[in-house]
Amino acid sequence: MRHSTTRRNVLRGTVAAAGLAATAAAPAGAAHAVPPKGSGPDIGILLYDGYSLLDPTGPAEVLSRLPDATVTMIAEKRGAVRTDTADVAVVAERSIDEVDRLDVLLVPGGGDRGTVGAMNNQALLRWIRAIHRHSRWTTSVCTGSVVLAAAGLLKGRRATTYWASAEYLRSTFDVTYLPQRYVHSGKIITAAGVSAGVDMALYLASLLTDDDTAKAIQLAVEYDPQPPFDAGDATEASPQLKERALQLLASSQV
Amino acid sequence: MRHSTTRRNVLRGTVAAAGLAATAAAPAGAAHAVPPKGSGPDIGILLYDGYSLLDPTGPAEVLSRLPDATVTMIAEKRGAVRTDTADVAVVAERSIDEVDRLDVLLVPGGGDRGTVGAMNNQALLRWIRAIHRHSRWTTSVCTGSVVLAAAGLLKGRRATTYWASAEYLRSTFDVTYLPQRYVHSGKIITAAGVSAGVDMALYLASLLTDDDTAKAIQLAVEYDPQPPFDAGDATEASPQLKERALQLLASSQV
Numbered sequence: 001m002r003h004s005t006t007r008r009n010v011l012r013g014t015v016a017a018a019g020l021a022a023t024a025a026a027p028a029g030a031a032h033a034v035p036p037k038g039s040g041p042d043i044g045i046l047l048y049d050g051y052s053l054l055d056p057t058g059p060a061e062v063l064s065r066l067p068d069a070t071v072t073m074i075a076e077k078r079g080a081v082r083t084d085t086a087d088v089a090v091v092a093e094r095s096i097d098e099v100d101r102l103d104v105l106l107v108p109g110g111g112d113r114g115t116v117g118a119m120n121n122q123a124l125l126r127w128i129r130a131i132h133r134h135s136r137w138t139t140s141v142c143t144g145s146v147v148l149a150a151a152g153l154l155k156g157r158r159a160t161t162y163w164a165s166a167e168y169l170r171s172t173f174d175v176t177y178l179p180q181r182y183v184h185s186g187k188i189i190t191a192a193g194v195s196a197g198v199d200m201a202l203y204l205a206s207l208l209t210d211d212d213t214a215k216a217i218q219l220a221v222e223y224d225p226q227p228p229f230d231a232g233d234a235t236e237a238s239p240q241l242k243e244r245a246l247q248l249l250a251s252s253q254v
Numbered sequence: 255m256r257h258s259t260t261r262r263n264v265l266r267g268t269v270a271a272a273g274l275a276a277t278a279a280a281p282a283g284a285a286h287a288v289p290p291k292g293s294g295p296d297i298g299i300l301l302y303d304g305y306s307l308l309d310p311t312g313p314a315e316v317l318s319r320l321p322d323a324t325v326t327m328i329a330e331k332r333g334a335v336r337t338d339t340a341d342v343a344v345v346a347e348r349s350i351d352e353v354d355r356l357d358v359l360l361v362p363g364g365g366d367r368g369t370v371g372a373m374n375n376q377a378l379l380r381w382i383r384a385i386h387r388h389s390r391w392t393t394s395v396c397t398g399s400v401v402l403a404a405a406g407l408l409k410g411r412r413a414t415t416y417w418a419s420a421e422y423l424r425s426t427f428d429v430t431y432l433p434q435r436y437v438h439s440g441k442i443i444t445a446a447g448v449s450a451g452v453d454m455a456l457y458l459a460s461l462l463t464d465d466d467t468a469k470a471i472q473l474a475v476e477y478d479p480q481p482p483f484d485a486g487d488a489t490e491a492s493p494q495l496k497e498r499a500l501q502l503l504a505s506s507q508v
Contacts, residue, residue, distance in 0.1 A: 010369050010397060010422050054315035054452075054475065057342070061308035061448065064339040065502045071341040080334075080345050085318040087325040088311070089345040091334050115264050142476075143264060163476055168264050181480040193476030194315065198308075198449065203482045215485035216498035221308065222396075222417055222447025224486030225479035226435040228457045231469035232478030244470035248319045 040068025041208050044102040044131070047073055047081040047092050048124065050114020050253075054194050055141040056090065059106055062201035065217045066208060074099055076124060084111035086254040096127040104204070105131045109142025109162055109193070111253040119150040129153070137204060138188050141197035145190040149173040157185040162193035163234030164246060179235055195232070198223065294322025295462055298356040298385070301327050301335040301346050302378065304368020304507075308448050309395040310344065313360055316455035319471045320462060328353055330378060338365035340508040350381040358458070359385045363396025363416055363448070365507040373404040383407070391458060392442050395451035399444040403427040411439040416447035417488030418500060433489055449486070452477065 043063050045056045056073065064071045075081045075092030082089045107128065109115060118124055128151040132138045140148050145161040146169055148154050158176040160183045161169045170177040182191040182200040191200035202223070206214035231241065297317050299310045310327065318325045329335045329346030336343045361382065363369060372378055382405040386392045394402050399415040400423055402408050412430045414437045415423045424431040436445040436454035445454035456477070460468035485495065 010366050010400060010419050052315065052475075053311050053318070057307050057311035057315075060342055061306065061311075064307070064337075064341050065506045067502065067505065069506070071339070073342055083318075085325070087318050088314055088327055089347075091343040091345065093343075112264050146264060163473075165264050181478070192478075195452065195475050195477040195479065199479065199481050206482065211483065212495075212498070213502070215483045216495055216502055218481060218483055218485040219417075219488060219491050219495055220499040220503050221306075221449050222486055222488065223449040223479075223481055224435070224446075225449065225453065225477075225481065227453050227472060227477055227479065228460065229465065229469045229472055231472040232476055234473060234476065237473050241466075241470055241473055244466070245474040248321065248467070248470055249474050251321065252319045252323075 040066060040070070041103040041136075042101070043069055043071045043104040043106070044074045044094075044099055045071065045106045045108065046096075046124070046128070047075040047090060047108070048110070048114060048118045048121070049082060050084045050117060051081070051108045051110040052114075052142060052194055053083045053085075053088050053090075055108030055110070055144065055197055056106065058195065058198040059139075059141065059201035059204075061221055062198060062205060062217055063104070065220050066205055067213070072099070076121070084114050084253045096124065099127075100130065102131050102135055104137045104139065104208070105135050106197075107138075107140045107144035107147050108197070109140070109144040109146070109165075111249065113253065115143040115146055115165075118147045125151040136187065137207070139190070139200065139204060140188075141191045141200065142193045145169060146173075148188070148190070149175055153188060154185075154190075157188060159183050159185060159188070159190040160192045160196075161190065164193075164242070294320060294324070295357040295390070296355070297323055297325045297358040297360070298328045298348075298353055299325065299360045299362065300350075300378070300382070301329040301344060301362070302364070302368060302372045302375070303336060304338045304371060305335070305362045305364040306368075306396060306448055307337045307339075307342050307344075309362030309364070309398065309451055310360065312449065312452040313393075313395065313455035313458075315475055316452060316459060316471055317358070319474050320459055321467070326353070330375070338368050338507045350378065353381075354384065356385050356389055358391045358393065358462070359389050360451075361392075361394045361398035361401050362451070363394070363398040363400070363419075365503065367507065369397040369400055369419075372401045379405040390441065391461070393444070393454065393458060394442075395445045395454065396447045399423060400427075402442065402444070403429055407442060408439075408444075411442060413437050413439060413442070413444040414446045414450075415444065418447075418496070 080089035334343035
């Protein structure tokens with residue numbers, strides 16, 4: 001093969017090679033150098049059986065690019081935790097017993113089975129409350145806000161959730177539902193369904209650092225969304241499309 | 255707690271409960287019922303050490319909602335495969351030796367270490383070529399297109415890739431680079447960086463089914479993107495922002 005595959009040349013592209021190489025080799029603290037991972041925000045993402053894959057992984061992709069950040073997948077027990085469709089498993093690196101402080105907690109959503117399971121898991125809810133007591137930010141994606149509500153964290157607050165769970169959230173808890181991509185209330189930030197976690201994570205990145213860093217992360221993950229259809233807004237969707245969406249969810253979930 | 259958490263009531267929301275319950279309970283083949291998983295497209299996503307987390311997981315979220323679809327994470331060996339930042343591991347459920355046919359192959363991108371590692375792994379490249387011979391669609395996200403090129407699949411084709419790898423792709427292989435969100439060339443579809451995999455997956459979903467189903471999936475994952483900044487387009491980004499993005503990538507990767 002004639003292609004050159006020397007390390008660090010694939011991503012040089014439009015940026016001067018020397019600049020990138022110098023940055024990569026620069027010691028911590030040098031001018032323009034980004035400090036090594038680990039001394040920055042400690043971000044924990046809770047997994048539970050039946051979460052939706054993009055809820056934790058979209059924000060993890062964004063937040064893991066924060067300078068010095070550590071992103072840790074956490075579950076009731078260490079090990080592989082399976083998604084709502086059962087197709088995919090992400091590894092929980094730590095159990096909740098091993099984690100008593102986080103700068104950022106993120107609670108993903110899931111299908112009914114997963115969400116209800118988490119809402120009824122008193123050990124998880126106790127842990128969420130304990131982490132929230134000292135967190136800088138407590139966040140959720142999709143029906144993760146329903147789990148936060150079940151833990152008692154959303155009392156009297158404004159919040160968002162998955163479009164199809166809005167009525168449940170509003171009617172079950174003392175929560176003012178806002179149909180926004182994400183809602184910031186005190187140190188709690190809730191995101192709308194599934195893919196909204198990426199938008200929320202960029203916002204959170206700006207809060208943890210600054211707008212320029214968040215913009216650089218957006219470019220790093222090339223988040224210039226151009227979906228081929230314009231069908232993601234539930235407030236504009238027909239009843240038929242909503243029913244079809246929920247059918248696809250129900251039939252894909254185990 | 256006063257909240258009701260009976261199974262299947264969290265997601266009822268704005269859709270008639272009876273309709274959803276009937277759908278969920280309907281046998282395969284009944285009117286309006288979505289057939290059970292497994293008889294539809296067999297979608298395989300290749301993992302390798304050092305991939306970027308959102309590259310496989312964004313498309314997996316979308317494609318796992320296709321009627322009857324099976325999404326399988328595949329790697330050289332079964333087991334946990336770690337991302338470029340080493341923060342997260344997704345489980346490969348099958349080894350490449352166990353998979354000789356797929357309807358859809360998706361090759362994610364990664365950091366330099368991961369991408370170059372995949373490009374130099376002859377066993378992986380052989381497997382990619384063998385799967386491509388019979389696939390309906392062979393797809394990539396981010397620098398995954400560089401891996402497809404290294405396997406010899408992009409000769410004389412138009413393709414896209416991660417913005418910072420465009421020059422490398424163009425100058426190293428016989429490829430016409432197009433700065434698009436995704437590029438369709440024969441049965442190969444390449445996506446731009448990281449988050450572009452979600453857009454590409456919705457397009458692929460429409461090819462595998464129809465526009466209405468793809469739109470329903472878009473609504474199911476509430477993909478109505480509203481990033482807090484407008485910084486994801488490399489053709490509009492300043493040299494400073496590009497350098498900062500690549501610095502953040504370099505320092506977050508191991």
